[in-house]
Amino acid sequence: GAPANSLATEPVVNPVQEDYIPFLETVKEESTLSIVVVGASGDLARRKIFPALFALFNEDRLPENFTIFGYARSIMTDEELRNMISKTLTCRVDKRENCNEKMDEFLKRCFYHSGQYSSEEHFLELDNKLKGKEAGRLSNRLFYLAIPPNMFVDVARCAKHRASSENGWTRVIVEKPFGRDTESSRELTRGLKQYLSEDQIFRIDHHLGEELVENLLVLRFSNLVFQPLWSRNYIRNVQLIFSEDFGTEGRGRYFDNYGIIRDIMQNHLLQILALFAMDTPVSLDAEDIRNEKVKVLRSVKPVQLEDVVIGQYKGDCDGNTSYPSYTDDMTVSNNSLTPTFAAATLFINNAQWDGVPFLMIAGKALHSKRTEIRVQFRHVPGNLYNHKSGTDLHNATNELVIRIQPDEAIYLKINNKVPGLGMRLDRSELNLLYKARYPREISDAYERLLIDAIEGERRLFIRSDELDAAWQVLTPLLNELEEKKVAPELYTYGSGGPVGVHYLAAQHNIRWG
Numbered sequence: 171g172a173p174a175n176s177l178a179t180e181p182v183v184n185p186v187q188e189d190y191i192p193f194l195e196t197v198k199e200e201s202t203l204s205i206v207v208v209g210a211s212g213d214l215a216r217r218k219i220f221p222a223l224f225a226l227f228n229e230d231r232l233p234e235n236f237t238i239f240g241y242a243r244s245i246m247t248d249e250e251l252r253n254m255i256s257k258t259l260t261c262r263v264d265k266r267e268n269c270n271e272k273m274d275e276f277l278k279r280c281f282y283h284s285g286q287y288s289s290e291e292h293f294l295e296l297d298n299k300l301k302g303k304e305a306g307r308l309s310n311r312l313f314y315l316a317i318p319p320n321m322f323v324d325v326a327r328c329a330k331h332r333a334s335s336e337n338g339w340t341r342v343i344v345e346k347p348f349g350r351d352t353e354s355s356r357e358l359t360r361g362l363k364q365y366l367s368e369d370q371i372f373r374i375d376h377h378l379g380e381e382l383v384e385n386l387l388v389l390r391f392s393n394l395v396f397q398p399l400w401s402r403n404y405i406r407n408v409q410l411i412f413s414e415d416f417g418t419e420g421r422g423r424y425f426d427n428y429g430i431i432r433d434i435m436q437n438h439l440l441q442i443l444a445l446f447a448m449d450t451p452v453s454l455d456a457e458d459i460r461n462e463k464v465k466v467l468r469s470v471k472p473v474q475l476e477d478v479v480i481g482q483y484k485g486d487c488d489g490n491t492s493y494p495s496y497t498d499d500m501t502v503s504n505n506s507l508t509p510t511f512a513a514a515t516l517f518i519n520n521a522q523w524d525g526v527p528f529l530m531i532a533g534k535a536l537h538s539k540r541t542e543i544r545v546q547f548r549h550v551p552g553n554l555y556n557h558k559s560g561t562d563l564h565n566a567t568n569e570l571v572i573r574i575q576p577d578e579a580i581y582l583k584i585n586n587k588v589p590g591l592g593m594r595l596d597r598s599e600l601n602l603l604y605k606a607r608y609p610r611e612i613s614d615a616y617e618r619l620l621i622d623a624i625e626g627e628r629r630l631f632i633r634s635d636e637l638d639a640a641w642q643v644l645t646p647l648l649n650e651l652e653e654k655k656v657a658p659e660l661y662t663y664g665s666g667g668p669v670g671v672h673y674l675a676a677q678h679n680i681r682w683g
C-alpha cells in the first residue's frame with residue numbers, strides 16, 4: 171500500500187503485497203524479465219517503446235534473461251511484429267559496429283500475442299506463453315499500457331488475475347492522460363487500485379525522463395551558489411514554457427477532447443514547477459522526493475480565470491506555403507473551443523514563494539519548438555551602474571535559463587564590462603551548452619524511465635496523491651472555462667501566440683528580451 175511517510179489521502183482498496191523480493195539480488199542470473207507492451211500495434215509502442223527497449227539492450231542495460239511480448243487486438247505473427255518494429259530501431263547509441271547483429275538478437279527476443287483487452291482468457295493464453303519463456307525461473311513482469319486510458323482498468327484486472335508473476339514482481343506502467351479532472355482521475359486511481367497496489371503502478375510522464383529535468387535537483391541541491399537565491403527574496407518571476415512549432419496535423423481527435431491545459435500544463439509543466447519549487451527532500455529516496463512535490467503542489471493556489479489567457483491557432487499563408495487552422499483538422503469539430511495555447515500565472519502560498527508569479531505557457535503551432543525554464547532575478551538594490559550614461563542596462567536583471575529541449579543548455583545572463591578603455595556594460599552569458607560539454611548523445615527519456623521501472627526506482631513516476639494535488643490546481647479553472655464556454659483568442663499559426671499573453675505578463679512585471 172501507500173508508504174507510511176506519504177501524504178496519500180486515497181485509501182488503498184484491496185492492496186496487493188509490496189513487490190520487493192529480498193532474495194532477488196542473490197538469484198539475479200536465475201531470474202527472468204518479461205516485458206509486455208500492451209497496445210503493441212500503436213504509435214507510441216512503435217515510435218518510442220520498442221526503440222527505447224532496443225537502445226537499452228544495445229547498451230547492455232537489460233537483464234540477461236528477458237523476453238518482450240507485444241499484445242494487442244490486431245492479428246499479427248511474431249515475424250510481422252518483428253518486421254514492424256525493425257523499421258523504427260536505430261543504432262544511434264555509440265554507433266556500435268555490431269549493431270545489426272544486436273538488432274537481430276533483440277528481435278529474436280520479441281514475440282506477439284493477439285487478444286482483447288478485457289479478456290481474462292486471452293491473458294491466460296499470454297501467461298502460458300510467458301511461462302514457456304520463463305522456464306520455471308524467478309519471473310518478473312512489466313506491463314506497459316500503451317493503449318487508450320479507458321482500457322487501463324480492464325487490463326489491470328486481466329493481468330492481475332491471469333498474468334501476474336507468481337514468484338517475482340509485477341509492475342504496470344500507465345501513460346497519460348490520467349483522467350480529465352480531479353474526479354475522473356480519482357476514479358481511474360480507484361479502478362487501478364482494485365487490482366494493483368500503489369507500488370506496482372508506474373504513472374509515466376516522459377518529460378520527467380529528460381536529462382535537464384533530472385538535472386534540476388542536482389543544479390538546485392548540489393550548488394551552493396544557487397541555494398540561497400532560490401526564493402522570493404531574489405527571484406522575481408519564473409516562466410515555464412512549452413512550445414511546439416506544429417499543430418495537430420490530422421491527429422486532433424485525442425487532443426480536442428483534452429486541450430492544452432490538460433495535455434501539457436496539468437502534467438509536464440506542473441511537474442517541472444514542483445521540482446523547481448519544492449523544499450529540500452530528506453533524501454534522494456523516491457518517497458522523500460515525492461513527499462516534497464506533493465507538499466508544494468498542495469500549496470499552489472487553484473488557478474483563477476483572470477490569471478489565464480487561452481488561444482487557438484488560425485491558418486496562415488506564407489508565399490506558397492499555407493498553414494491550417496486548428497479547426498481545419500478533419501478530426502476536430504468546426505466550432506471547437508478547445509485551447510491549443512494557454513498561459514497561466516500561478517502562485518505558491520508558502521513562505522519561500524509568496525507573491526512570486528510562475529508563468530506557465532504552453533502552445534501548439536507557435537514560432538519555435540522549445541521547452542525551457544526562465545528564472546528572472548530581482549534588480550540589484552542601489553545599482554551603481556543604473557544611471558551610467560551610454561548604457562541601456564538599468565533594467566537588465568540576471569536571468570537563468572534552463573533549456574530542456576532542443577539543444578540542452580543552462581545559461582546565466584550577467585552584466586559584464588566590455589573590454590577596453592572606458593566603462594561600457596554588456597549583457598553577456600555564462601553558457602553551459604550540453605552539445606559542446608558532453609558530446610555523447612543524450613538518451614531518450616523513455617530509456618531512462620523504462621530502466622527505472624525495471625529497477626524499481628520510482629523517483630520519476632507520479633504517485634497518486636501527487637496526481638491528485640496537480641488536478642486540484644487546475645480543475646476549477648477547467649470547469650469554469652467549460653461552463654462559461656470561454657472562447658479562445660485566435661493567433662496565427664507560427665506566431666508567438668495570442669496578444670493577450672503580453673498583457674498577462676505585463677500585469678506581473680514580466681519582460682522578455
Ligand code: NDP
Nearest residue numbers: 209211212213214215242243244316317318319345346347
Ligand atoms: P494509439 O491510438 O496508436 O493506440 C494504441 C493501440 O491501442 C492501437 O494500436 C490499438 O491496438 C489500440 N486501440 C486504439 N483505440 C482503441 C480503442 N478505442 N479501444 C481499444 N483499443 C484501442 O495510441 P498511441 O500508441 O498513440 O498511445 C497509447 C497511449 O499512450 C494513449 O493513452 C496515449 O494517450 C498515450 N500517449 C501517447 C503518446 C504518443 O506519442 N503517441 C505520447 C504520450 C502519451 P489494436 O487495435 O491492435 O488493439
